[in-house]
Amino acid sequence: MTVVATTDQPLTEAEVETIKRDFPILAQDVNGYPLAYLDSGATAERPTQVLDAERRFLEHDNAAVHRGAHTLAALSTDAYEDARATVARFIGAAAPTEVVWTANATDALNLVAYGIANASRGRGGVDAERFRIGPGDEILVTEAEHHANLVPWQELAALTGATLRWVPVRDDGTWTAEDAVALIGPATRVVAFAHVSNVTGMVAPVSAVVAAARANGALTVLDACQSAPHRPLDVQQLGIDFAAFSGHKMLGPNGIGVLWGRAELLDALPPFRTGGSMITTVTMEHSEFMPAPERFEAGTQPVSQAVALAEAVRYLERIGMHRVRAHEEHLAQRMLDGLAAVPGVRVVGPPAGVPRSGLVSFDVDGVHAHDVSQYLDAQGIAVRSGHHCAQPLHRRLGLVATSRASTYVYTTEQDVDRFLAAVGEIRAYFGATDA
Numbered sequence: 001m002t003v004v005a006t007t008d009q010p011l012t013e014a015e016v017e018t019i020k021r022d023f024p025i026l027a028q029d030v031n032g033y034p035l036a037y038l039d040s041g042a043t044a045e046r047p048t049q050v051l052d053a054e055r056r057f058l059e060h061d062n063a064a065v066h067r068g069a070h071t072l073a074a075l076s077t078d079a080y081e082d083a084r085a086t087v088a089r090f091i092g093a094a095a096p097t098e099v100v101w102t103a104n105a106t107d108a109l110n111l112v113a114y115g116i117a118n119a120s121r122g123r124g125g126v127d128a129e130r131f132r133i134g135p136g137d138e139i140l141v142t143e144a145e146h147h148a149n150l151v152p153w154q155e156l157a158a159l160t161g162a163t164l165r166w167v168p169v170r171d172d173g174t175w176t177a178e179d180a181v182a183l184i185g186p187a188t189r190v191v192a193f194a195h196v197s198n199v200t201g202m203v204a205p206v207s208a209v210v211a212a213a214r215a216n217g218a219l220t221v222l223d224a225c226q227s228a229p230h231r232p233l234d235v236q237q238l239g240i241d242f243a244a245f246s247g248h249k250m251l252g253p254n255g256i257g258v259l260w261g262r263a264e265l266l267d268a269l270p271p272f273r274t275g276g277s278m279i280t281t282v283t284m285e286h287s288e289f290m291p292a293p294e295r296f297e298a299g300t301q302p303v304s305q306a307v308a309l310a311e312a313v314r315y316l317e318r319i320g321m322h323r324v325r326a327h328e329e330h331l332a333q334r335m336l337d338g339l340a341a342v343p344g345v346r347v348v349g350p351p352a353g354v355p356r357s358g359l360v361s362f363d364v365d366g367v368h369a370h371d372v373s374q375y376l377d378a379q380g381i382a383v384r385s386g387h388h389c390a391q392p393l394h395r396r397l398g399l400v401a402t403s404r405a406s407t408y409v410y411t412t413e414q415d416v417d418r419f420l421a422a423v424g425e426i427r428a429y430f431g432a433t434d435a
């Protein structure tokens with residue numbers, strides 16, 4: 001890849017073509033058409049550099065980390081910790097030890113929720129008292145959350161007797177800072193919300209929510225699944241306490257995710273999973289746990305995945321995250337303009353002019369979302385259809401399912417234009433025209 005960030009301008013088409021050539025999977029035809037992959041919001045494709053990094057590690061260095069004294073164990077441990085430092089730098093963490101490897105974002109969010117549940121049951125001693133919650137306390141989420149950032153909080157409420165509250169969404173699926181701030185008070189102990197919605201593309205008003213949470217002593221947990229891969233992310237600047245994201249959505253492998261947390265919080269939070277690699281001493285009656293991040297990394301670790309994720313981060317850094325964002329916003333605008341011209345198509349999400357990310361969810365009147373995606377797939381265009389793990393949001397919008405087109409660094413204007421042309425044919429094909 002020869003693209004190097006020099007401006008904050010959207011990528012040129014020539015640059016995108018150069019990037020696209022790094023992704024072997026995108027070179028194929030699907031159903032007789034060149035693949036237009038518009039499902040990166042679900043999982044992103046991987047460039048050769050990332051595939052090669054994982055393979056090189058497995059062919060030369062692979063061993064269990066933090067255990068053996070042999071050469072490969074030392075090489076693996078160095079690579080694993082270098083990867084942690086790379087991800088820490090990418091998100092502006094204060095130190096690599098603030099980065100905990102998890103299986104994915106879902107796992108990271110569960111780690112925080114069940115850590116708080118364990119603290120609430122008295123685990124973690126005096127250090128963990130700050131996390132204890134119970135009846136009378138409140139956990140705040142939004143009605144737009146992915147199930148990964150809703151169900152663990154429902155469970156935490158059920159386990160502790162705390163009350164789960166949520167910021168309501170409006171008719172377009174968005175929520176406002178005012179509505180969120182109005183729900184944050186002295187009883188609020190946790191505020192968990194997505195930085196960027198995986199359905200509406202809405203960018204959350206982080207600073208207003210964090211200010212209100214901090215003023216009331218509540219912890220903030222940011223689901224950064226749809227932001228870390230697509231826009232600059234600086235966890236310290238945002239003022240949040242925890243952030244979670246997945247490797248597979250940012251050109252990296254499956255099976256690895258990240259929990260970032262403030263060092264003093266991670267060191268005080270009781271572990272969620274226990275076992276080998278996370279203890280200092282074990283007797284038959286009792287165990288002492290290591291500080292973070294090891295206290296949360298029980299068992300044999302996803303080392304090659306961490307190495308590959310770090311390579312994905314370097315790949316994104318070479319492009320420049322400002323340019324990644326600008327490219328996707330440019331494509332999203334092209335999609336929005338094109339869909340606005342198609343009769344019977346309703347886009348969910350922020351109104352024109354309000355910031356949004358590079359994904360667009362829409363409903364085609366009279367045609368089920370699964371039929372929409374099948375019609376597009378027949379032309380080699382991959383989009384996601386369903387409730388996108390956000391059933392409450394879809395219920396509120398009065399929709400069973402939507403279709404979602406999502407972009408990334410390798411998405412071309414031509415991909416978007418083919419998508420728009422095909423969407424324009426759908427209602428006629430299914431006999432759903434108003435005429």
Ligand SMILES: Cc1ncc(COP(=O)(O)O)c(C=O)c1O
Binds near residue numbers: 042
């Ligand atoms: C906003 C958001 N949160 C959480 C998740 C869960 O990610 P994972 O399945 O990788 O744990 C996703 C994935 O679609 C998402 O888009």
